[in-house]
Amino acid sequence: MSQQNNAPSQDITTRLIHHAYEPPAGFAAPQPAIHKASTVLFPDVAALRAREWKDKTSYTYGLHGTPTTYRLEERIATLEGGQQCLLAPSGLAAISTVALALLKSGDEVLLPDNAYGPNKALAEAELAHWGITHQMFDPLDPLDLAARISPRTRLVWLEAAGSVTLEFPDLLAQARICRERGVTSALDNTWGAGLAFAPFDLKGDGSLGVDISVHALTKYPSGGGDVLMGSITTRDERLHLKLKLAHMRLGLGVGANDAEAVLRALPSMALRYRAHDVATRELARWMGRQAPVAQVLHPALPGSPGHPHWQALCGSANGGAGAAAGLFSVVFDARHGQERVDAFCDALRLFRLGYSWGGPISLVVPYDLPAMRECATPHLADGHLVRFCVGLEDVQDLRADLEQALGRAFGN
Structure with missing residues (x-):
């Protein structure tokens, strides 16, 4: 039923833009509705000033989250066994976000020698330009990792299995070394995909896991070879907030159609x-x-x-x-x-x-x-x-x- 919300004297364009009809609530279907927006509307100034996007209790701007991206983040967090998740435009964008959020000039990052090539290239180029050093460690020798950690080491990347050559490291020993030395560990979990093993619960008793799991959703979560997307999953609220603020300042976001494609493929x-x-x-x-x-x-x-x-x-x-x-x-x-x-x-x-x-x-x-x-x-x-x-x-x-x-x- 068509409804008129303004005086008939208003132009048809204005009347169409500000049409009052709202469909009834309660529509349920196998696939969730997809929300696309840059601008988010507020009912009044008080709501505009009061809304908070960082804890997902409300919406402020499309880049900060929509029902569609919130839904996908929550499902990826469940897949990875984490508590919080951020979406990025690609797996490499997720990797870059972790580096930019956690590293500053004078810091050092360690990477396994069989790490994803673009992650190594990031360390060798952009991070080096900003005064951040790096070292490669032998992925099959936990003692080599332990020997390379120094007071300047702020981040250690792990990968299981390794890129291209597919060596499988002693991930428990690597995570334990990082935990004991107080260094943040970030796992590229694209290969495991949240299905081969639990990155935040490596022993199965909740006592040992990585700090961050990065996942190229481009691969198995999408499944069609037609989506570029990445995720950053954590269990620590303070670490998540640090990553989320950097993510916001970098202006990273994903399109609703891409989020829809991953949501459709996850089941x-x-x-x-x-x-x-x-x-x-x-x-x-x-x-x-x-x-x-x-x-x-x-x-x-x-x-x-x-x-x-x-x-x-x-x-x-x-x-x-x-x-x-x-x-x-x-x-x-x-x-x-x-x-x-x-x-x-x-x-x-x-x-x-x-x-x-x-x-x-x-x-x-x-x-x-x-x-x-x-x-x-x-x-x-x-x-x-x-x-x-x-x-x-x-x-x-x-x-x-x-x-x-x-x-x-x-x-x-």
């Missing part, structure tokens, strides 16, 4: 993660039996660097089968040149060349590993590394694609 996330995991393990084992392959890197496979640590932390999930992301890497024997390895990648038809992972399409990328590492890597075979992201295609079709590409490139 199927655990099912998709498991499907990626099962297919990945099958393909990784198969690749390990192929003649050109010197080494397969996958935390759930015995012999892969850090496998016992994966078993201890992730092995009880899924009824004892464990949980792992849909990634594995292969080191082709050094006797095969880079040109032949590149030809293998080019010959793939279902595995497409492209960065990122966690979506429905399988991906492949060759990496120049020596250019990516500072620490020695005696646990890695000599050769040329290729990383695979396994999508949701039929696993037999993917194996056939690998087989034909091996034949074309290596003559098998």
